[in-house]
Amino acid sequence: MAAKSIISRPVYGTLSPQPGKHHLFVADAEGALAITDLAAKAPDGFFADAHIIFIPGNEGQHVAALEALKPAQLYQGPTFASALPRLKQTLANAHMGLRLYLAGTEGLIGQAMQAALEAGIDHTSIQTEHRGSLARRVQCVHCKGITENVTTQPATCSHCGLLLLVRDHYSRRLAAFQGVCINAEDRSEIPPTEEIFR
């Protein structure tokens, strides 16, 4: 779990079953394990009103574990982008009583939360749990391009190529951390790259 450092840095919890009429889960990779852990604490019949949107990733693990929960719907998408229209559609048609649970990487949680906020859900009423990779979604403050799955410090912006210091400053609106040029004074100065957001 990510440590709390500065105020804008999101803090994640542990999923727990909430009272509600419908339950919508969005998870990637190991986020599935947060759902199965919740299932152990959930009342009988909880998943009969549940809809799971799952992005298993390259390894394609944990699908069977989710199927075993017998949710009303289980959707699998290759990427978050491909699942987004379905998430938006579900939220647009939803009524009060729908509860939202997000589990997995920060990039997934942040982007799903962004869609939920647009649909009128308050971020404090969303359940989140961080699982799996610490890879970050980073916005380059110079070109505004977003680079996904950043694991190193510094990182190269995939849009403009600047070498970025990945800050802990997080924007809920963009669902991304801020990346600031690390060698603006002298581009020939290249600090060593370390892999730290695994």
Place this chain on the structure above:
Amino acid sequence: MSTGTTKLDVVVSDVVPVNELVTRFHFRRRDGQLLPTFSGGAHVVVEMRDGERTRLNPYSLMGSPLDTREYTISVRRDDAGRGGSLFMHRHVRRGHEMVISYPVNLFSLDLRARKHLMLAGGIGITPFMAQTAQLAADGGNFELHYTCRTASLGTYADLLRQRYERRVRLYHDDRDERIELDRLLSSQPLGTHLYVCGPSGMIGWVCDRAAALGWPAETVHFEHFAAPQPGAPFDVTLAVSGKTIRVGEQQSLLEAIEAAGVDPPYLCRGGVCGQCETNVIAHDGNFIHNDHWLSEEEHRSCKKIMPCVSRFEGRSLVLER
């Protein structure tokens, strides 16, 4: 007055009977200036000089927040109450000079909401008068469900129907009309916020159903104007100010402290805002906690009390103040 509240010198510019129980009072500033701006759901505390006693009662502002030339409140006469509403009905006339607090809002609209679902019971309609006026002016999305005992006691029901037509639904107890609460709550679009004001039984019912049906606590707002409950008189010592005072049967602890010349903070005088929280230094007896502010654990710990609504039964009580 107190923390967060400052006084306004006003004159009663009109007194209008609304129905057999409710009278409306209009206030203007004595110096002719505009009154402070407020937002829908705000209340003021009205000071009443009733002989030797000063009564302080909170009332919701019911006028449009867009018009600050005057404030209006509606007072429901409570013949069995502690006398504040009777004083307003019997003694306050046009031209009376009074003192009221600055507006305080403990029941404000959450303007991030996509839709505002409002449930009123009886005189609980007053904060919604201002809130609907505020929302209607900005094209806000709202729906108001209003229950009253009989059509003639449906204070402002006709006016609301006329102003907002189908956005207002009325329910009359004498015709056995009941809100179909579960259906209403479950059919609201995502992003709806719920507001309830009325008798405490209604607030409890609505909040419980909303929680059970999956409404997050952040989306449920309620306003509770609990008058302090009467009870057996008791004595209390105030450690800091070094006073020992008696709290009368009909008096709240807060009122007794004020009458003793101490100026404690308050905002709601109804046990919900937390302003009047006071430390208990010593006690021998039982607390009767009537507030909605302290947690159950805090109630059990006997280390804190909310003097605006809570009482004590027993031999001795020492509070900080």
